[in-house]
Amino acid sequence: AQKVTQAQTEISVVEKEDVTLDCVYETRDTTYYLFWYKQPPSGELVFLIRRNSFDEQNEISGRYSWNFQKSTSSFNFTITASQVVDSAVYFCAVNSNSGYALNFGKGTSLLVTP
Amino acid sequence: DAGVIQSPRHEVTEMGQEVTLRCKPISGHNSLFWYRQTMMRGLELLIYFNNNVPIDDSGMPEDRFSAKMPNASFSTLKIQPSEPRDSAVYFCASSYRRESNSPLHFGNGTRLTVT
Numbered sequence: 001a002q003k004v005t006q007a008q009t010e011i012s013v014v015e016k017e018d019v020t021l022d023c024v025y026e027t028r029d030t031t032y033y034l035f036w037y038k039q040p041p042s043g044e045l046v047f048l049i050r051r052n053s054f055d056e057q058n059e060i061s062g063r064y065s066w067n068f069q070k071s072t073s074s075f076n077f078t079i080t081a082s083q084v085v086d087s088a089v090y091f092c093a094v095n096s097n098s099g100y101a102l103n104f105g106k107g108t109s110l111l112v113t114p
Numbered sequence: 115d116a117g118v119i120q121s122p123r124h125e126v127t128e129m130g131q132e133v134t135l136r137c138k139p140i141s142g143h144n145s146l147f148w149y150r151q152t153m154m155r156g157l158e159l160l161i162y163f164n165n166n167v168p169i170d171d172s173g174m175p176e177d178r179f180s181a182k183m184p185n186a187s188f189s190t191l192k193i194q195p196s197e198p199r200d201s202a203v204y205f206c207a208s209s210y211r212r213e214s215n216s217p218l219h220f221g222n223g224t225r226l227t228v229t
Contacts, residue, residue: 035217037220043203043222043223043225044220044221044222044223045205045207045220045223046220047217047218047219050217091157100145100147100162100164100169100170100211101147101159101162101170101218102159102218103159104156104157105156106156107156107157
């Protein structure tokens with residue numbers, strides 16, 4: 001079975017602060033895939049990034065960066081110089097070759113205040 | 115490209131009534147998923163289809179829930195009879211299942227309220 005734990009339920013930061021959202025996953029599969037999704041207040045779920053288990057290189061996209069550490073089963077997401085528009089619920093998810101669907105964590109609600 | 119289209123956006127109904135949620139996946143996608151989101155349980159997978167065939171419906175709460183995919187461009191999720199505990203946001207998602215890392219593309223969801 002696969003499981004994702006997002007221990008941080010809510011985070012509040014002031015604009016321009018850096019913030020890291022934690023994600024710890026469990027899977028018995030040797031090949032698996034990790035995802036992050038964003039759910040803004042409007043409610044839609046927006047795909048941000050995917051990473052496969054063989055690629056441990058960190059990735060940076062603008063103010064967003066992701067740190068994948070297989071040794072600790074973590075796939076953390078950092079927003080640099082946060083902005084009010086980053087306020088949303090962020091979900092981490094995992095799936096594998098043996099499964100079609102994504103298993104989501106409970107999400108972290110991020111509030112960025114001016 | 116049009117994204118995943120769900121209807122209605124909001125549904126308010128009384129307990130005991132039948133509710134039908136609809137989904138049009140992205141053209142060319144061959145996998146379709148129904149998720150339910152609640153505060154208590156987060157995002158739960160209800161059922162998914164591959165090439166219009168239900169693959170896993172173990173997440174469907176009980177017999178009151180049923181889902182169909184009569185063709186590649188349409189799916190329904192039906193609740194009969196509805197109960198207040200079914201109140202949630204129901205998301206439909208689709209993907210092109212060629213590789214396991216295909217991201218799911220979600221619709222805007224249907225917010226269901228059962229009174």
